[in-house]
Amino acid sequence: MEQKCQDCDATMKILDDVVVGEIISCPDCGNEFEVSKIDSNNVTLSPAESVGEDWGE
Amino acid sequence: MNNRISIIYDRVRWEEKEIFKALEHKNIQFSKFDAKTLVLHSDDSVQSIQDVYGNSILQRCISHYRGMLIAHYLESKNCSVVNNSSTSRTCGNKFLSTLAFEKAGIATPLTLFSFSDKSAVNSVASLGYPSVLKPIVGSWGRGVVKLNDMDSAKALIEMRYNDDGLLSKIFYIQQHVNRPPRDIRTVVVGNEVLGAEYRYSSNDDWRTNLSLGAKIENCPMTKELEDVVIKASESVGGGILGVDLMESDDGLLVHEINNNVEFKGISKFTNDNIAHKIVDYIDTVSKR
Numbered sequence: 001m002e003q004k005c006q007d008c009d010a011t012m013k014i015l016d017d018v019v020v021g022e023i024i025s026c027p028d029c030g031n032e033f034e035v036s037k038i039d040s041n042n043v044t045l046s047p048a049e050s051v052g053e054d055w056g057e
Numbered sequence: 058m059n060n061r062i063s064i065i066y067d068r069v070r071w072e073e074k075e076i077f078k079a080l081e082h083k084n085i086q087f088s089k090f091d092a093k094t095l096v097l098h099s100d101d102s103v104q105s106i107q108d109v110y111g112n113s114i115l116q117r118c119i120s121h122y123r124g125m126l127i128a129h130y131l132e133s134k135n136c137s138v139v140n141n142s143s144t145s146r147t148c149g150n151k152f153l154s155t156l157a158f159e160k161a162g163i164a165t166p167l168t169l170f171s172f173s174d175k176s177a178v179n180s181v182a183s184l185g186y187p188s189v190l191k192p193i194v195g196s197w198g199r200g201v202v203k204l205n206d207m208d209s210a211k212a213l214i215e216m217r218y219n220d221d222g223l224l225s226k227i228f229y230i231q232q233h234v235n236r237p238p239r240d241i242r243t244v245v246v247g248n249e250v251l252g253a254e255y256r257y258s259s260n261d262d263w264r265t266n267l268s269l270g271a272k273i274e275n276c277p278m279t280k281e282l283e284d285v286v287i288k289a290s291e292s293v294g295g296g297i298l299g300v301d302l303m304e305s306d307d308g309l310l311v312h313e314i315n316n317n318v319e320f321k322g323i324s325k326f327t328n329d330n331i332a333h334k335i336v337d338y339i340d341t342v343s344k345r
Binding site: 017021022034035054 | 066067068069070073074077089091093119120121122123149192194195196197199222223299315316317318319
C-alpha cells in the first residue's frame with residue numbers, strides 16, 4: 001500500500017501487516033502519521049501526537 | 058489459556074505488534090485500547106469495568122503519566138494491571154527509582170536532589186566535575202547533560218530552572234561514573250532475566266541511548282549480573298522491565314529501570330521470544 005504525505009506529498013510505503021495505532025514516517029520530510037483506520041485495502045492516517053516531556057520507555 | 062487480556066497503548070511500536078502476534082499465536086482472546094481515546098468514569102462499577110477490560114491488563118503507554126494514571130484507575134476497579142501503578146510510578150520517576158535502589162541496598166550512582174537553582178549549583182560543587190544533570194521524568198537520554206565545569210553547570214541549571222516544565226525546578230544531579238563507553242541493558246520478565254546487551258555510545262555522544270545512535274552488542278549473562286538485575290527489579294515491585302546498569306570501578310551500578318521497555322534490539326541476543334514470555338507472564342499474574 002502507498003499513501004501521500006499530507007505535508008510534503010512524498011510517497012509513503014505502508015506494509016501489509018500494518019495495524020491501527022502504528023506510526024508511519026514520511027521518508028522525505030520526517031513527519032509522523034498515526035494509522036487511525038484500516039478498511040480493506042484503505043488506510044486512514046492522522047497526524048501523530050508530538051513527543052511529550054514524559055514520553056519514554 | 059483462554060483468559061481475556063487487554064492491552065492499553067498510545068502508540069503501536071514494534072514491541073506492541075510482537076505482543077499482538079504472540080497473543081494470536083497462543084490463541085488468547087485479547088482487546089486493544091488506544092489510551093488517547095479512553096474516557097473513564099469515576100463512578101463506573103467494578104463489574105462494568107471488568108466486563109470491558111477483562112481480568113488482566115497490559116499497560117504499554119509511552120506517556121508515563123497517562124499510563125500510570127490509567128493503571129491507578131483500573132486497579133481501583135480491582136483489575137490486575139501489568140506493570141502495576143506502583144512500579145510505573147517508581148520507574149517513571151528517577152528520583153523515586155534512586156530512593157528504591159538505595160532502600161534495597163542496590164549499588165547505584167551517588168545522586169543529590171535539590172529544589173532551587175542555587176542549591177543545585179552548590180550540589181554540583183560538592184559532587185565535583187563532571188557531574189550529570191538528568192530530568193526526573195523522561196527517557197531516551199533527552200535532557201541528560203554533562204556538567205563539565207562550574208560555568209557550564211551554572212548555565213545549564215539556570216536554563217533548566219527557567220524552563221516552564223512542571224518538574225524543571227527539581228534537580229537530580231548524579232556523579233559521573235568512570236565506565237567503559239557503554240552501559241548494559243537487560244530485560245527482565247517476572248523473575249527471569251531474558252537477555253542483556255551492551256549499548257556503546259556513538260562517536261559524537263557520551264550517552265548510550267539507542268535513540269541517540271548507540272550501537273548494541275551481546276552482553277554475556279553472568280550470575281552476578283542476573284542477581285543484581287533480579288534484586289533491582291524486585292526493588293521497584295517487579296514486572297516487565299528494562300534494567301540499565303553501568304560497569305564502574307567498584308562493580309555494577311544500577312542507574313535506571315524502564316517500565317515500558319523496548320526490546321527489539323535485545324531480541325537479537327536471546328533465544329527466548331520476549332513477546333511470548335510477556336504474554337505468559339501476564340497470564341500467570343492474572344491467575345494469582
